Amino acid sequence: MIGALLARLSQGYRTLKYPEETPPLSGRYRGLPQLDGTRCPADCTVCSGACPTGAITRSEGKTRLDLGTCLFCGQCAAACPEHALTFSREHRMAVRQRDGLVLDGAGPFPHAAALEPGLRRLLGRSLRLREVSAGGCNACEADTNVLSTISYDLARFGIQFVASPRHADGLLVTGPVTRNMETALMKTYEAIPEPKVVIAAGACAISGGMFSGHDEVVRGVGELLPVDLFVPGCPPHPLTILDGLLRLIGRVR
Amino acid sequence: MNTACGAQAFNCIPVHLSEIPVLSLALFREHVVRRVAENGRLVSLFGSPCGSGVRLYAVLGTADSGGFTVLAADPGDRYPALTPDCAQASWFEREIAEQWGIRPDGHPWLKPLRFHRSWRAGHDAWGRGPGEPIEPSVTEFYRVEGEEVHEVAVGPVHAGIIEPGHFRFQCHGENVMHLEISLGYQHRGIERRLTGEPSPRIMHYLEALAGDTSIGHGLAYCQGMEALTRTPVSFRAEEIRGIALELERLANHAGDLGALSGDVGYLPTASFCGRLRGDLLNITALACGNRFGRGWLRPGGVAWDLTPDLLGQMLDRLDRTSRDLNGALELLFNSPSVMARFEETGALTPALCQELGLVGVAARACNVGRDVRFEHPAGIYRFVSIPLTTWPTGDVFARAQVRRGEIRQSTHFIRQRLEELSEGSACTAPARRPVADSLVISLVEGWRGEICHAIITGADGRIARYKVVDPSFHNWMGLALALRGQQISDFPLCNKSFNLSYCGFDL
Numbered sequence: 017m018i019g020a021l022l023a024r025l026s027q028g029y030r031t032l033k034y035p036e037e038t039p040p041l042s043g044r045y046r047g048l049p050q051l052d053g054t055r056c057p058a059d060c061t062v063c064s065g066a067c068p069t070g071a072i073t074r075s076e077g078k079t080r081l082d083l084g085t086c087l088f089c090g091q092c093a094a095a096c097p098e099h100a101l102t103f104s105r106e107h108r109m110a111v112r113q114r115d116g117l118v119l120d121g122a123g124p125f126p127h128a129a130a131l132e133p134g135l136r137r138l139l140g141r142s143l144r145l146r147e148v149s150a151g152g153c154n155a156c157e158a159d160t161n162v163l164s165t166i167s168y169d170l171a172r173f174g175i176q177f178v179a180s181p182r183h184a185d186g187l188l189v190t191g192p193v194t195r196n197m198e199t200a201l202m203k204t205y206e207a208i209p210e211p212k213v214v215i216a217a218g219a220c221a222i223s224g225g226m227f228s229g230h231d232e233v234v235r236g237v238g239e240l241l242p243v244d245l246f247v248p249g250c251p252p253h254p255l256t257i258l259d260g261l262l263r264l265i266g267r268v269r
Numbered sequence: 270m271n272t273a274c275g276a277q278a279f280n281c282i283p284v285h286l287s288e289i290p291v292l293s294l295a296l297f298r299e300h301v302v303r304r305v306a307e308n309g310r311l312v313s314l315f316g317s318p319c320g321s322g323v324r325l326y327a328v329l330g331t332a333d334s335g336g337f338t339v340l341a342a343d344p345g346d347r348y349p350a351l352t353p354d355c356a357q358a359s360w361f362e363r364e365i366a367e368q369w370g371i372r373p374d375g376h377p378w379l380k381p382l383r384f385h386r387s388w389r390a391g392h393d394a395w396g397r398g399p400g401e402p403i404e405p406s407v408t409e410f411y412r413v414e415g416e417e418v419h420e421v422a423v424g425p426v427h428a429g430i431i432e433p434g435h436f437r438f439q440c441h442g443e444n445v446m447h448l449e450i451s452l453g454y455q456h457r458g459i460e461r462r463l464t465g466e467p468s469p470r471i472m473h474y475l476e477a478l479a480g481d482t483s484i485g486h487g488l489a490y491c492q493g494m495e496a497l498t499r500t501p502v503s504f505r506a507e508e509i510r511g512i513a514l515e516l517e518r519l520a521n522h523a524g525d526l527g528a529l530s531g532d533v534g535y536l537p538t539a540s541f542c543g544r545l546r547g548d549l550l551n552i553t554a555l556a557c558g559n560r561f562g563r564g565w566l567r568p569g570g571v572a573w574d575l576t577p578d579l580l581g582q583m584l585d586r587l588d589r590t591s592r593d594l595n596g597a598l599e600l601l602f603n604s605p606s607v608m609a610r611f612e613e614t615g616a617l618t619p620a621l622c623q624e625l626g627l628v629g630v631a632a633r634a635c636n637v638g639r640d641v642r643f644e645h646p647a648g649i650y651r652f653v654s655i656p657l658t659t660w661p662t663g664d665v666f667a668r669a670q671v672r673r674g675e676i677r678q679s680t681h682f683i684r685q686r687l688e689e690l691s692e693g694s695a696c697t698a699p700a701r702r703p704v705a706d707s708l709v710i711s712l713v714e715g716w717r718g719e720i721c722h723a724i725i726t727g728a729d730g731r732i733a734r735y736k737v738v739d740p741s742f743h744n745w746m747g748l749a750l751a752l753r754g755q756q757i758s759d760f761p762l763c764n765k766s767f768n769l770s771y772c773g774f775d776l
Binding site: 019020023024026027030041042043044045046067068069087088089090147148149150151152153154155156157158159160161162164165166167177179191192194195196197199200204226227230231232233250251253254 | 383384385404405425426428429430431432433453454455456457458462468469470473474477478479480481483537540541543544546547551554555556557558559560561563564573593596597599600603770771772
């Protein structure tokens with residue numbers, strides 16, 4: 017017993033002060049891309065050619081980058097001769113609308129707004145989610161799981177991952193939704209009482225990610241269910257997921 | 270061993286296909302069965318397209334030499350199964366049946382593994398038509414019948430945030446008589462997309478093959494391609510890759526020990542390790558920007574070199590994290606109530622380990638000295654050896670002890686590399702095309718165990734077959750058998766002590 021107390025003392029208090037303070041992220045972390053389309057020469061397709069998932073398109077002289085498909089590998093930025101594309105260290109990237117993830121360099125980033133007031137009243141100060149991994153590679157799963165550790169202490173915000181869909185207010189989906197998980201995912205969704213929210217975490221869950229075009233997968237959860245929150249990344253940083261969840265419940269605006 | 274019975278191969282050394290003898294099926298079968306029985310091991314067994322048919326390749330690990338023996342045979346559409354005489358072949362033969370529609374006659378439990386359509390149109394091992402639906406786990410299960418015998422079905426969706434799989438227990442009261450594991454829910458069709466015209470997604474596929482083993486599978490790909498393109502890799506790059514691989518091991522072992530602690534209800538170490546695992550992942554993020562090491566490696570070396578400033582920061586973080594980790598683990602291993610739950614739970618014998626061909630932590634916990642870094646070293650491990658950690662009891666306790674020992678060894682290795690990193694370039698671009706008509710076996714000791722990538726090139730140098738064997742492929746059966754005679758309530762603990770990959774298996 018004394019050993020456990022001493023260990024507790026030596027380990028110290030480790031919960032991050034997020035969202036009031038953001039811990040320093042790696043200097044090499046690739047967050048929200050910055051796109052300056054004015055630098056793009058008319059017929060240049062270097063960035064779209066470098067993209068492994070077709071997240072970048074060039075049409076009518078405009079460059080568009082879809083964060084919902086982006087793996088944040090940075091190959092586009094490395095290839096761009098004009099430095100028109102760079103990855104910032106901004107981790108806050110969750111949105112409520114799918115098209116909000118398509119960047120064209122114009123206008124501010126449409127950070128996720130809170131759930132509708134009626135629904136928020138109904139949820140009170142708690143949000144309970146059932147997670148379903150539907151073809152996820154265990155990276156999104158791991159970085160969702162980490163939110164329940166003492167570092168992030170998700171429960172202090174009233175958010176909790178629960179075992180039974182009957183106890184859940186919503187579904188957090190990771191993975192491109194494999195054909196073999198389609199039925200299990202739908203049954204889990206149906207078992208959640210109405211009203212319910214759906215969160216797509218990671219490029220796979222949003223668009224199929226690197227697996228889009230495979231006949232073994234559906235192109236993300238949006239093909240099957242209405243999605244209320246999109247969290248981009250491959251995988252999203254735990255803080256990106258946390259920021260999205262906090263915005264959804266109106267804790268961060 | 271007589272080379273006429275097979276081609277001698279070594280880790281990351283290509284073999285020309287013409288050197289691999291194509292034996293008659295009877296001889297092929299006889300050699301595989303005999304060598305596995307003589308303390309050998311089936312590292313991989315797979316089909317590869319050959320003309321209008323499929324050729325089988327067996328990669329056999331031998332107990333005495335540092336290499337492998339590779340044999341081939343042409344089975345046609347059916348052949349006498351190896352499984353009745355070689356248990357290790359069981360899932361490999363089910364895989365071959367499912368992928369290529371080749372029927373191993375006499376296989377005692379011939380069911381699909383991943384529930385997808387055959388890769389060869391018109392060839393289905395179960396005679397299913399093209400329009401017939403294929404649903405996961407909709408199949409026959411092994412059943413025990415009798416009074417008070419009951420069946421417990423768990424999954425695909427489990428209680429926590431984990432990947433999906435289906436577990437079917439045959440129980441008598443609390444006691445498990447048999448567990449059958451049915452997977453395939455995570456099947457994304459990666460393997461068949463690794464062949465042909467090189468996909469710009471190929472490195473990403475490998476890094477997401479099992480996302481918690483991005484470095485392990487990424488490295489197996491890089492090593493294999495470097496061998497095929499004869500690309501030299503600098504010593505510095507090899508050292509950095511070693512750091513990456515051992516950091517991955519540290520983070521996962523720390524997470525696993527925390528989870529084992531949580532599964533027996535010992536919360537202090539469970540919470541400390543939850544945080545520490547994240548801190549270890551953040552050291553990887555410091556080096557390459559991604560917590561799982563995505564984008565760190567590439568054929569020819571590493572994409573992210575380590576600056577002196579970064580080396581200092583990584584060392585500092587490693588020291589602080591390992592101090593806390595040691596404290597958390599000391600607490601765990603000094604708690605008699607925890608040890609009492611770990612000891613004699615889910616035990617496997619060395620003989621069973623050998624029969625099943627287990628790898629990695631699970632094998633070393635059965636006192637079997639199986640470790641790629643030791644047996645088949647490539648890259649940095651050719652020059653710097655990491656002492657082998659084993660434990661004799663084969664139970665949850667042994668699997669925890671092996672992890673604890675490996676945490677110590679990997680920390681020491683990383684610290685040494687960070688302190689003495691040699692000068693040199695971080696990456697050389699692969700200049701040549703892969704050598705044609707060749708096979709390369711690329712092995713990496715990932716944190717779960719032996720990762721095997723077998724790559725076959727065609728006459729044009731393109732990849733004709735890319736066969737991935739995740740350590741989980743060998744070890745799922747070990748988990749199933751570890752549960753026999755256990756209480757069903759110990760399943761989470763046993764499962765966590767193996768911590769196998771679903772997507773790494775499902776591909």
